[in-house]
Amino acid sequence: MAITGEKFLKKDSLPHMWCQGCGNGVALSSLLRSFERLKYTPQDTVIVSGIGCWGKADDYIATNALHVTHGRALPFATGVKAVNPDLHVVVLMGDGDGVTIGGNHFIHAARRNIDLTAIVVNNYNYGMTGGQFSATTPADSITSTTAYGNPERDFDICTLAEAAGANFVGRSTIYHGRLMDNLIKEALSKKGFSLVEIISPCPTHFGRKNKMKTAVDMLNLYKQNGVTKDKYEKMSPSEQSNAILIGKLVDKDAPDFNTRYEEIRQKAI
Amino acid sequence: MSRTPILMQGNQAIAEGAIYAGARFFAGYPITPSSEIAEECSKKLPKIGGVYMQMEDEIASVGAIVGASLTGVKSFTATSGPGFSLMQENLGMAIMGEVPCVIINVQRSGPSTGLATKPSQSDVMQIKWGRHGDQAIIALAPASVEECFLLTVKAFNMSEKFRVPVILAADEIVGHMRENFALPEPGEVEVVDRKKPEVSPDEYRPFEPQADYVSPLASYGSEYVFHITSSMCGPEGFSNNDAEIATWKIDQLHKKLEVHRDEIVETKTFLMDDEPEIVFITFGATTRVARAAAIAAREAGTKAGVLQLVTIWPFPELEVIKYGSNAKTIVVPEMNYSGQIAEEIQRLLGYNADIRRVNKYNGEVITPQDIMKVLSL
Numbered sequence: 019m020a021i022t023g024e025k026f027l028k029k030d031s032l033p034h035m036w037c038q039g040c041g042n043g044v045a046l047s048s049l050l051r052s053f054e055r056l057k058y059t060p061q062d063t064v065i066v067s068g069i070g071c072w073g074k075a076d077d078y079i080a081t082n083a084l085h086v087t088h089g090r091a092l093p094f095a096t097g098v099k100a101v102n103p104d105l106h107v108v109v110l111m112g113d114g115d116g117v118t119i120g121g122n123h124f125i126h127a128a129r130r131n132i133d134l135t136a137i138v139v140n141n142y143n144y145g146m147t148g149g150q151f152s153a154t155t156p157a158d159s160i161t162s163t164t165a166y167g168n169p170e171r172d173f174d175i176c177t178l179a180e181a182a183g184a185n186f187v188g189r190s191t192i193y194h195g196r197l198m199d200n201l202i203k204e205a206l207s208k209k210g211f212s213l214v215e216i217i218s219p220c221p222t223h224f225g226r227k228n229k230m231k232t233a234v235d236m237l238n239l240y241k242q243n244g245v246t247k248d249k250y251e252k253m254s255p256s257e258q259s260n261a262i263l264i265g266k267l268v269d270k271d272a273p274d275f276n277t278r279y280e281e282i283r284q285k286a287i
Numbered sequence: 288m289s290r291t292p293i294l295m296q297g298n299q300a301i302a303e304g305a306i307y308a309g310a311r312f313f314a315g316y317p318i319t320p321s322s323e324i325a326e327e328c329s330k331k332l333p334k335i336g337g338v339y340m341q342m343e344d345e346i347a348s349v350g351a352i353v354g355a356s357l358t359g360v361k362s363f364t365a366t367s368g369p370g371f372s373l374m375q376e377n378l379g380m381a382i383m384g385e386v387p388c389v390i391i392n393v394q395r396s397g398p399s400t401g402l403a404t405k406p407s408q409s410d411v412m413q414i415k416w417g418r419h420g421d422q423a424i425i426a427l428a429p430a431s432v433e434e435c436f437l438l439t440v441k442a443f444n445m446s447e448k449f450r451v452p453v454i455l456a457a458d459e460i461v462g463h464m465r466e467n468f469a470l471p472e473p474g475e476v477e478v479v480d481r482k483k484p485e486v487s488p489d490e491y492r493p494f495e496p497q498a499d500y501v502s503p504l505a506s507y508g509s510e511y512v513f514h515i516t517s518s519m520c521g522p523e524g525f526s527n528n529d530a531e532i533a534t535w536k537i538d539q540l541h542k543k544l545e546v547h548r549d550e551i552v553e554t555k556t557f558l559m560d561d562e563p564e565i566v567f568i569t570f571g572a573t574t575r576v577a578r579a580a581a582i583a584a585r586e587a588g589t590k591a592g593v594l595q596l597v598t599i600w601p602f603p604e605l606e607v608i609k610y611g612s613n614a615k616t617i618v619v620p621e622m623n624y625s626g627q628i629a630e631e632i633q634r635l636l637g638y639n640a641d642i643r644r645v646n647k648y649n650g651e652v653i654t655p656q657d658i659m660k661v662l663s664l
Contacts, residue, residue: 031525060512061508061509061510061511061512062508064507064508066354069517074526076514076516077525077526080512081512082507082512082513082514083515083516084354084357084384084507084514084515084516085514085515085516085517085518085526086350086353086377086380086517087350087376087377087379087380087517090346090347090350090376090377090380092347092350093314093342093343093346093347093348093349093350093351093354093377094350094351094353094377095354096314096340096342096347096350096351096354097312097314097340097350097351097352097353097354097355097356097362098354098355098357098358098507099354100312100314100338100340100351100355101311101312101338101355101358101360101362102358102360102507102508104508105358105507105508122343122344122347123343123346123347123350126342126347279333279338282333283333286330286333286334287333287334
């Protein structure tokens with residue numbers, strides 16, 4: 019039987035609120051298929067989401083969920099996991115939520131190596147508030163608050179997670195469906211902090227202002243520019259600046275927070 | 288209380304009270320004058336199957352205790368004014384999600400870094416109104432080491448009973464004070480656990496309307512599957528912006544404290560049996576000073592007594608009216624400039640009432656002499 023993830027979809031909440039051409043629905047279906055593949059149940063899974071377009075995804079998921087304040091999903095998820103290591107805790111954040119307002123929580127969750135899976139959908143801007151620039155908006159991009167171009171540099175979310183100590187880091191785009199499925203499944207299975215960044219089109223705001231008129235234009239760009247590590251490393255710096263590095267980027271097995279806490283606890287008792 | 292009394296610090300008694308009440312998760316960020324609570328928890332919780340976490344900031348600390356509480360584990364944090372300011376954001380989430388948890392605020396001087404880390408009682412209004420939106424909160428103010436313990440247990444009991452966050456509004460004086468205190472034996476002080484659902488998992492809704500406004504709360508990881516949100520939501524816990532739902536939800540948040548007012552509000556009286564003409568109305572550490580002043584006033588031939596507001600929010604309106612209306616003079620000592628409690632009393636007793644304020648905000652403790660000065664006895 020085909021894996022659809024359907025039993026994790028909360029159908030009575032449909033139709034969803036995302037714009038035409040948005041990648042969130044594609045990311046959501048990939049996540050729900052992974053739940054099915056890994057035989058998760060609504061009872062043993064907790065979705066924690068923040069504020070933003072992708073942060074609305076919990077409304078469409080039939081597992082336990084905790085929808086919290088902007089940028090703070092990781093601390094809430096940390097509390098859930100710290101006292102209940104048996105739960106699968108999955109954190110859904112956008113680029114604004116996850117690494118802009120929530121940047122401090124992001125690096126500390128990775129440093130602590132707490133066994134959470136963060137799925138960060140990066141659409142390079144704050145979609146819900148009208149397309150302002152975020153910490154991942156590329157320099158010179160036009161957004162509703164960078165009318166003449168973005169003067170700031172962008173974060174590389176995967177490099178940030180790696181440097182902060184995450185056990186698993188991978189990046190896909192909405193176009194690379196199979197890769198996205200595999201990365202999410204692997205991230206969920208990995209003990210410790212795991213991150214999957216999904217590059218996703220926001221044609222309504224970001225695309226329209228940056229010469230990518232439709233979602234199709236944006237997906238074509240992902241198709242064209244998405245390169246794996248082997249290929250990326252052979253590129254010149256100028257070629258690299260246009261490329262989107264995709265695939266599995268970090269895969270380690272450092273002990274997670276709960277394991278370490280239990281080791282230390284043994285010294286106390 | 289049958290154990291041998293030991294010399295105990297207020298902050299230590301708070302940590303002991305939390306553990307006695309069943310808390311098994313602490314997430315916090317160190318800040319003077321509350322740090323001893325974290326230190327005590329870091330030593331004790333691992334030994335009793337609990338978890339101590341030091342978070343990256345106070346925003347995260349409240350996030351973590353809310354997450355942990357939703358798995359059914361009693362959870363708390365401790366901080367002081369600057370940290371409490373940061374906690375407001377997720378405290379709002381705890382109120383909206385109706386999540387039991389306890390926040391200890393060992394108050395210190397401000398604004399900002401202020402007189403680090405001298406005592407103060409200037410967070411009264413921050414506790415009540417520090418968050419955006421309109422909501423009700425419970426806050427208790429201990430005046431002794433024993434009350435640090437007992438009110439921490441009470442804070443947990445009320446948070447569990449009414450599915451709300453509760454604030455323990457301590458101050459640097461009681462937090463760092465040492466007094467003889469005998470820890471109660473298990474069972475000696477009542478410990479309350481939250482109401483769990485009795486309906487089948489299919490029927491369960493996390494905000495099911497109840498006659499007493501307190502909906503049973505399931506735990507993540509149980510057979511119940513549920514959704515909690517910071518957004519306006521109906522009984523099923525999913526974001527809903529209908530005007531009718533918003534009215535229902537905001538009513539719910541306020542009414543659950545209104546209907547249980549008598550269980551929540553606690554006051555204590557000292558030398559109040561003979562309808563004294565001078566009534567000191569106090570909370571927290573200044574209660575102790577007012578007691579000394581009441582004795583001094585009586586020695587000088589004037590009947591004086593103390594009404595201690597143990598619960599500061601919801602405000603003990605009935606008790607203030609009962610004990611304050613017949614007094615000739617009310618004296619309200621507090622370690623802040625603006626008379627945050629005095630204003631509430633004035634509101635109740637009227638602007639013609641003789642309410643004398645004693646305010647000190649220089650990091651020094653209010654003395655009985657400071658209080659006597661406004662009485663010219």
